[in-house]
Amino acid sequence: MGHDLEKVLIPEDELQAKIKELAGRIDADYAGKDVLLVGVLKGAVMVMADLARALHVPVQMDWMAVSSYGAGTKSSGVVRVLKDLDTDILNRHVLIVEDIIDSGLTLHWLLENLKSRNPASLEICAALRKPDAVKVPIEVKYVGFDIPSEFVIGYGLDYAERYRNLPFIGTLAPHVYK
Ligand SMILES: O=P(O)(O)OC[C@H]1O[C@H](OP(=O)(O)OP(=O)(O)O)[C@H](O)[C@@H]1O
Numbered sequence: 001m002g003h004d005l006e007k008v009l010i011p012e013d014e015l016q017a018k019i020k021e022l023a024g025r026i027d028a029d030y031a032g033k034d035v036l037l038v039g040v041l042k043g044a045v046m047v048m049a050d051l052a053r054a055l056h057v058p059v060q061m062d063w064m065a066v067s068s069y070g071a072g073t074k075s076s077g078v079v080r081v082l083k084d085l086d087t088d089i090l091n092r093h094v095l096i097v098e099d100i101i102d103s104g105l106t107l108h109w110l111l112e113n114l115k116s117r118n119p120a121s122l123e124i125c126a127a128l129r130k131p132d133a134v135k136v137p138i139e140v141k142y143v144g145f146d147i148p149s150e151f152v153i154g155y156g157l158d159y160a161e162r163y164r165n166l167p168f169i170g171t172l173a174p175h176v177y178k
């Protein structure tokens, strides 16, 4: 792995501190409410696991699996639903949990899809966002870090299904994908 990694962009301790900070804001904003966390598989598994454990408000967790990247480093823009929610979100306070907003196409699609099911509220928590890459404007209430438009790996994020288990965010050495 060592030579596949170009550099560490966000170290583990900074990621963990940021998730705790976001959890504090979410606890305050949702005081007295039940929250349904909707994790977007597979990238969101790490954020979901850390965020859920840092929260004090009562939560339920559900998952959707959508994919728009395949094995490459560019979004195809075509969102495929691989697994839908098990939960009926009518009148629920839904918080979508994501690892990254890159082009924004995945979340743009997901927001429209979930809105049509009439939740009581619908917000987004994303660990990372690439402001220069966003193609569709999306209102994101909770963002961990704004990062440059480089392909990143770790903390749930993959390149060809690898590196999701790295506890930090790094960039991939160009020789791996060129
Ligand atoms: O803003 P976008 O350009 O749409 O990119 C963001 C999405 O792409 C990645 O998922 P991917 O489709 O690769 O599936 P995965 O979570 O299983 O890796 C990532 O986890 C986000 O869900």
Ligand code: HPA
Pocket (backbone or CB within 6 Å): 069, 100, 102, 150, 151, 152, 153, 157, 158, 159
């Ligand atoms: O930078 C990225 N890395 C891994 N997966 C991704 N999905 C969207 N953007 C990225």
Ligand SMILES: [Mg+2]
Pocket (backbone or CB within 6 Å): 043, 069, 157, 158
């Ligand atoms: Mg991916």
